[in-house]
Amino acid sequence: MPPAGRKWRVAVLGATGAVGQAFVRLLADHPWFDLAVLAASERSAGRSYGEAARWLGGDAIPAAVAGMTVMACDPKQVDADVVFSALDASAAQDAEPAFARAGRFVLSNAKNYRMDADVPLVVAEVNPSHLELLDAQRRARGWSGAIVTNGNCATIVAVLALAPIHARFGVRTIFAATMQAVSGAGYPGVPSLDILGNVVPFIRDEEPKIETEIRKMLGGMRDGAVDPAPIQVSAHANRVPVEHGHTICMSIGLRDHVPPEEVAAAIAGWRGAPEARGLPSSPAIPVLLASQEDRPQPRRDVDAGQGMSVVVGRVRRDPVLDVKLVAMGHNVIRGAAGASVLNAELLAARGLLPAV
Amino acid sequence: MPPAGRKWRVAVLGATGAVGQAFVRLLADHPWFDLAVLAASERSAGRSYGEAARWLGGDAIPAAVAGMTVMACDPKQVDADVVFSALDASAAQDAEPAFARAGRFVLSNAKNYRMDADVPLVVAEVNPSHLELLDAQRRARGWSGAIVTNGNCATIVAVLALAPIHARFGVRTIFAATMQAVSGAGYPGVPSLDILGNVVPFIRDEEPKIETEIRKMLGGMRDGAVDPAPIQVSAHANRVPVEHGHTICMSIGLRDHVPPEEVAAAIAGWRGAPEARGLPSSPAIPVLLASQEDRPQPRRDVDAGQGMSVVVGRVRRDPVLDVKLVAMGHNVIRGAAGASVLNAELLAARGLLPAV
């Protein structure tokens, strides 16, 4: 945490979009971070944030923020120690390295650098040790800043549900079928004519992300590199007419063939990596075990832990592998903006951010 | 088919419910069957069908039917050769055997007798040979009629998609995650407060049905009995805010480890059992291969083949087993009423119905 009375200056890149707005909401009154700069595309730059952003929530735009002038996504115009990036892949490709080169800590939600060997792909409660990659990253790339990435929003939900199980019993095989909320596609995103009363069993590029990112996130560190977990993953990605909350059905094969009761107990008792506890954005319980037989449900459970807890239910025997379950989490909070903010808090707690 | 100018007299049990109404629609103008009797619960008996049924469709109740008096579900009051049952399990338990005992051919959608060894569980295009069980059934039970059952509505959709693959390459393992329409729960069925903007990852008793019925339906006949297919099935059943059409994501392991292209070709070329072709309710192509990468979708494809075709898409390599795909079919038509009517036509074509 910062010295008393001090905060790190932070910026949001892509601040006008759906994830950008979630960042603004989470950072508008943050105890450690001062939301100093909002940046977006050239089209928005120069306008006030209140004009440039089509505010999607029912709450008002935080007053302090509405009048801020939107800047371009250029390190020279963005005076901040930490940069939260909600940029899409095409904008992130050049902008994120430019900020890292200019000495900023970039917390990225884009897919571009996630799978690079020297880029940490971190869920704070699951694999904080992957931040050890940062030294190598900065050395190899000659950056005074760094890039830390989030996983894909569905992957993060899956990984949190899997982490307690993998830690105890060794996950070896996963079948995952997702039912993803429309907010996962941003705004304007999914046309209503495509999704009202419908299911779209296809989300471009989503399945390979889930299949590869899980292995990296659940891997350990060995000799300064991530040793991917030896897990085979088959993913089916679907879009459903739900506002927020990705639901994932999983069949799971384990190294240790324990019964569902032991799996449920492992989930119920898990609190995540000690260093991720007690941070401003940490949920009290990162993975909640639902007690009702028909839960989790996105509309009813999406705000658990203020959107930062994943809810798991229906832990039962799988007729083919070992265990079946359902996981659900808030794709915009837990799966994107909230995950980045928590990662930045983790960096601060580990003393990795510059002195403030 | 019946002699020229003659039709079999048929009845619908449970005629006022959602599936019952689908039967009425399909039978109101059928070339082989004369819809002679509508029967329902005591509450409806004695009223005109137009009063007793809360008609759910946008079409008008067929005029010939609206004025018919609803009868009780009692063989003495139901003068018909063939009886289509849309009864729920509690009513079907006694009523269906009573009709079979009284000499009627009962085409059932209830779960009660599906897994009995001497009861055929038939999809006309897939396993018509299972009708050979009828002799043993009638002998063992002393019935002059018989019971022929449909599978669960999700199972039927899955089995049609699997049949072409199993016939060629031997299906051995299945992971199936369903996204089922609300009409699968009948009327009033799912409360809107439970499903608007939501997913409910639980349908009572659904997963075991899918896991067991597939094996029976895809099994062959040996020594006068069904030899279940040696397939392991893991099912995840979900309810989604869709009106009609169950969507099923499947990962499939095969005896012959062929690539997806061969699986797609097998599906594209399949026309089902020869004896099921050309019947009044047979779709021209029982399993359609979608050409667009984001199909099938329930709202857009549910009426394919007038609701009798299953649409399969996204046939692709599975990272763990052999192939992944998505199947979708109309749960009320293909998965219930239409399947029963087609089965009755099959009985007629095989000469199993009484002379008319």
Next chain:
Amino acid sequence: MPPAGRKWRVAVLGATGAVGQAFVRLLADHPWFDLAVLAASERSAGRSYGEAARWLGGDAIPAAVAGMTVMACDPKQVDADVVFSALDASAAQDAEPAFARAGRFVLSNAKNYRMDADVPLVVAEVNPSHLELLDAQRRARGWSGAIVTNGNCATIVAVLALAPIHARFGVRTIFAATMQAVSGAGYPGVPSLDILGNVVPFIRDEEPKIETEIRKMLGGMRDGAVDPAPIQVSAHANRVPVEHGHTICMSIGLRDHVPPEEVAAAIAGWRGAPEARGLPSSPAIPVLLASQEDRPQPRRDVDAGQGMSVVVGRVRRDPVLDVKLVAMGHNVIRGAAGASVLNAELLAARGLLPAV
């Protein structure tokens, strides 16, 4: 308010339903009221509340409440000073007078007694003076308790939007078209097959309630009786696929033909009856004026003022009458449970409740 350290004992009748659950949520931790008894139908009586109620929210049932035993709706079994009734009309008919006769203050949401001349129909911020009817009510009926009623949920939303306008300019004519949320029909309520992707332009008995209740609520007191406001109302009631929040389009004719700007200013400046301000459930601003041209919207604005504020937008000139606008409020909170709790607080503040 009660003396320090004391609270009134309160009960909820019909505690297991959708409105009953809203009462439980609002009363579980109330500064003035101690939720002492939960009562419901015979079917639920004797069971724990946690078992008897199918809890609809995403939050957990308040711990103190889950273990309470549900009582029958019988004054002898319900030891409480104030009784909040979420009973439907058939149950309320006898139960509510029985409680009033037994000395309880009944805050009712049923339609049965709303239009009785000696029964106050009160929105706390709008017509608290109608509570003067209580003396006559108790005298005439020989009750030691009393009944105070809420309006229909759509009426309450309309009346709050109209009150600031009527007070200043005299409302004379109203055309109101509602778009009402499914939660207004309770649970299980509206079948999903009826409302997914649909509009149902009919809600039984709803339009006459809106057309008559508005006149009573906006009426003044004269000679100890309510003098209905001289307003003609034409209402169109529709059900739409929205979870919570009734939206109402209104065209309004005024005694004083002022332009929309003055109407908007009257709304913006209105704070309601002074005696209703500062109560535990009073929203800071009872009627909020939306600043965006496409608001209010139920999904985005329904929780304004914790569900107790009505949001009004699009105040503009009407080509036929004087002004058009849109009003939206939370039908379960502002339109039912929250309105009753606020009315009880108003009774307490006026010293009408028995000493505690």
Next chain:
Amino acid sequence: MPPAGRKWRVAVLGATGAVGQAFVRLLADHPWFDLAVLAASERSAGRSYGEAARWLGGDAIPAAVAGMTVMACDPKQVDADVVFSALDASAAQDAEPAFARAGRFVLSNAKNYRMDADVPLVVAEVNPSHLELLDAQRRARGWSGAIVTNGNCATIVAVLALAPIHARFGVRTIFAATMQAVSGAGYPGVPSLDILGNVVPFIRDEEPKIETEIRKMLGGMRDGAVDPAPIQVSAHANRVPVEHGHTICMSIGLRDHVPPEEVAAAIAGWRGAPEARGLPSSPAIPVLLASQEDRPQPRRDVDAGQGMSVVVGRVRRDPVLDVKLVAMGHNVIRGAAGASVLNAELLAARGLLPAV
């Protein structure tokens, strides 16, 4: 109708959009018209229609059409007698007059020229006499072709419901609150994040269109000009989560203050202008009177008359004016593409199209 064996060559402008696709569906197998040219924006021109159009329906693109090359919206490239325009206002502004100048009959859905004094705004069954404006139009503008316009999609639904009433009893005042389907905004149109589980009480520029177009359409011809009907209209436009079908609640004041039964009888007996009967796209009954108390409903009634009939229900006494009712019609068919095709058939039947 055309001479035996001959058809008029027709084109669709804006063929790739949602309304354009509806035109393609209606014209692919039309008895009088040969769909000879598909034209769209520069972005699509030169590609095959199958590639350029994201086909929204569940049906396949008509085979004859999929391979056609999309042309630019330039009269030189569009060899056709009749041009159906699904262009939006910005594209229509120049293109439609250019086609009329080049001798084509333009059937327009754009708003640009609807209210011009010499441009007919026609619903075939309601005001075919307005086609008399064409002579003046062609003379004044020096065009060898002409422009005939459709009304706004909500206006057309309202006007059909009003026409039988106006003809008999003289409509004088209308309050109209619409609940409009998302397809009314085209594709991609309304973002799902805006409308899932929501109502948006605002559609840009929609209310003035409804308020003015009704008067023109229901007006008579006098001295070669349209004499607008003396009707005051107040409209409230709302977007709801419905795929197809605009629902409109109306309160109506009449010159003759007849009771609702007479109004209902006038609607039930109306068959529209004789010259619009029996055309290929004419519905047998242009305005259907619903018999159930909770109808019309968009999802259930939208396909009445193959999407060309408007369904009216709930005709009842209005407490302020004379009568209240609900009207519903298919916004893409009856409210746009189908209305244009019917208008072209009307031109053909009147001998206004060039010899073929």
